[in-house]
Amino acid sequence: MGKSSCCSKEGLRKGAWTDWEDKILASYINVHGEGKWRNLPKRAGLKRCCRSCRLRWVNYLRPDIKRGNISHDEEELIIRLHNLLGNRWSLIAGRLPGRTDNEIKNYWNTTLAKRAKAQASIEAKTIPTKSRLNEPSKSSTKIEVIRTKAIRCSSKVMVPLQPPATHQHGQHHYSNNNEEMGGDIATIEAHNGIQMLESLYSDGGCDLLSFEINELLKSHDGGEFEENPMQEHFPLGEAMFKGWSTSHCLDDNGATDLAFLLDADEWP
DNA sequence: AACCTTGTCAACCGCATGGGT
DNA sequence: AACCCATGCGGTTGACAAGGT
Numbered sequence: 683m684g685k686s687s688c689c690s691k692e693g694l695r696k697g698a699w700t701d702w703e704d705k706i707l708a709s710y711i712n713v714h715g716e717g718k719w720r721n722l723p724k725r726a727g728l729k730r731c732c733r734s735c736r737l738r739w740v741n742y743l744r745p746d747i748k749r750g751n752i753s754h755d756e757e758e759l760i761i762r763l764h765n766l767l768g769n770r771w772s773l774i775a776g777r778l779p780g781r782t783d784n785e786i787k788n789y790w791n792t793t794l795a796k797r798a799k800a801q802a803s804i805e806a807k808t809i810p811t812k813s814r815l816n817e818p819s820k821s822s823t824k825i826e827v828i829r830t831k832a833i834r835c836s837s838k839v840m841v842p843l844q845p846p847a848t849h850q851h852g853q854h855h856y857s858n859n860n861e862e863m864g865g866d867i868a869t870i871e872a873h874n875g876i877q878m879l880e881s882l883y884s885d886g887g888c889d890l891l892s893f894e895i896n897e898l899l900k901s902h903d904g905g906e907f908e909e910n911p912m913q914e915h916f917p918l919g920e921a922m923f924k925g926w927s928t929s930h931c932l933d934d935n936g937a938t939d940l941a942f943l944l945d946a947d948e949w950p
Numbered sequence: 951a952a953c954c955t956t957g958t959c960a961a962c963c964g965c966a967t968g969g970g971t
Numbered sequence: 972a973a974c975c976c977a978t979g980c981g982g983t984t985g986a987c988a989a990g991g992t
Contacts, residue, residue: 696961696962697960697961697962697985697986698960698961698986698987699960699961717977717978718977719977719978720976720977720978731962732977732978733962733963733978733979734961734962736978736979737960737961737962738960738961740979741960741961742960742961769981769982770980770981771980771981772979772980772981783979783980783981784959784960784961784981785959785960787981787982788958788959788960789958789959791958791959791982792957792958792959793957793958
């Protein structure tokens with residue numbers, strides 16, 4: 683496993699791509715389409731590793747790529763989605779048409795993470811120690827970044843929404859993890875506890891996740907919580923809901939909840 | 951002008967999964 | 972079941988640019 687053999691050949695070019703290489707790659711893919719990366723360099727006449735070719739196409743040459751100037755809306759969406767999904771850049775990128783996972787990852791690491799950190803330190807100074815002590819589960823000043831393994835999102839899981847009225851201190855305590863990120867952003871994720879993620883409905887594709895997040899964001903923007911529309915389409919059994927809602931995955935950190943679900947090996 | 955520091959981003963790398971045999 | 976191949980993902984690196992001294 684690991685590194686595929688096409689990349690271990692000697693004599694392959696590395697580093698920045700030239701215009702000439704870009705043209706060759708783009709024109710080859712325009713004619714033959716994406717895929718078959720392993721044979722592509724040879725067929726196209728490029729002295730590049732197959733993965734380098736794929737990366738160049740996906741992150742730079744693809745015609746639908748939007749470059750630079752991430753708008754305020756996009757930025758806010760990135761923050762929300764990062765809070766919801768953690769470092770799952772490809773999933774986040776899927777919600778931002780024309781943006782690549784690499785671009786979003788870079789933007790987060792260079793801009794948003796710093797801003798979040800600064801915001802957290804401001805809050806640490808402004809919030810009196812006593813009141814912070816009264817909020818046991820809010821991890822407060824520490825930026826919670828979910829460290830994830832590289833797991834491909836090829837299937838989905840849908841998790842039930844929890845109406846806000848049912849949120850009470852005690853067993854199901856939901857904190858707003860996003861205060862660290864600068865206020866009210868993505869409160870919805872924490873309040874609803876969980877939404878849906880991967881696995882269970884393998885024929886739905888990542889569109890399910892897209893749809894669900896869309897609905898959540900919409901309902902949040904509208905200032906009210908709506909019923910989960912996904913439940914109409916995919917009525918899950920009550921027992922399953924119960925199992926989820928009483929499991930340890932619903933602790934006091936929404937992001938961690940999701941990480942647990944995403945990383946869980948138990949999902950079919 | 952020269953040097954140093956910091957920020958940005960394209961590209962690389964290792965590890966992972968899924969499918970085919 | 973075990974193996975290999977193809978491909979995707981996220982973390983990290985390094986080249987370059989911009990800004991500061």
